[in-house]
Amino acid sequence: MPVTKTEQANIRRNRQYEKRLNSILKAASTVIARDGYEGASVRRVAAKAGVGLSGIYYYFTNKDELLYAIQKNTFTTLVELLKERLSQLKKPEEKLRAVIENHIEFFVNNINDLKVCVHEIESLSGAYYKEVLQIRREYFRLVKDVVSENLSKGQKLDPALVSLYLFGSLNWIYMWYNPQINSDVTVLTDNLMTIFTKGIKAT
Amino acid sequence: MPVTKTEQANIRRNRQYEKRLNSILKAASTVIARDGYEGASVRRVAAKAGVGLSGIYYYFTNKDELLYAIQKNTFTTLVELLKERLSQLKKPEEKLRAVIENHIEFFVNNINDLKVCVHEIESLSGAYYKEVLQIRREYFRLVKDVVSENLSKGQKLDPALVSLYLFGSLNWIYMWYNPQINSDVTVLTDNLMTIFTKGIKAT
DNA sequence: AAATAAATCGAACGTTCGTTCTAATATCGG
């Protein structure tokens, strides 16, 4: 488990420090979402954040840690929000709707972050990659269990595979989603809810 | 419409020339699929192809043209194969199966190419991007029409959106597909066929 | 107000990148 400057900051109590750190992370999300991780230069991130080049290295030890911080924060929040929702629900169908709605709503409010999480999933390596992988696995397990509850018994469908198909539909959204055209997010939720509930029921 | 060295080659009749060109393209697919387009260096592509660095520039004018050639070849073949399949089918359901089967089968046989097409869709720009976009649009239209035929009348679902959900499930496969585990491709086809046919039927 | 710590800046480092150019080699028709 790598000790990052981000985590060291949790010890500190300085308010300004976290403000700047978050503004850098937001700038990094924007630039990486646009140029890709390899294509995004630390210089452009710094410019977008209104900081000097070396200013970045006061808050992060290297470029990888920038991506790591974005992915860890985003996935952690996504998981926490989903857990919160699921804890208040009983019916399998309501839970599935919560999964879909949570993912889509979070996506719309954090387009850049989620794009960076989906598109740059393999851009990290080593300890950084492993730690993000753990959170992703937790998220996947949550979704898979909900899918399992919705699968009719004696069904041939593998819940893990169905979950992957669902993730595909959800994670592909950033490729075509346009806030001005697809403004009504509930339509997307309803659509996927319809397709996957009816689609996985026994005939 | 950009005139590429690839296209000039079509005029030439030298057999060795095309052999080398294709071996470079294959090497490029492998490297770009592994490192991403920005992360892939022309030097590594050259090394993988067993050619000197400047050898690449004898066959391609620049790095972008490498990506362009891969995407154009791949999408064109994908579209041609689908057209061929669809022309022999009448029933909407059979056509939808052909769409799914064609995409998955082609994917399994050309993992690197398809990964480069899906993951590096936004890495091109200008004329190169536009021309690939045209073929992608053609592919999308083919799929959308088949989806439309399978949608019950008086259905609320937008065929374009349903097609995008399907593309999501299909294009996400490269993130988890393992030839040793998911060797039986027909399972994936059957799964998606089941989910999407039942999922979009009127209740 | 002085002393200490936190935060920012600007310049510089070595490396790698995409691309170019010239010289050398291989191929092939006459």
Next chain:
DNA sequence: CCGATATTAGAACGAACGTTCGATTTATTT
């Protein structure tokens, strides 16, 4: 076998990259 053409090899270019470092400014504490 020669001359022209097609192909390869190697060195070099400027630009951009990630990262470092010492000096400088700002903020906090005594």
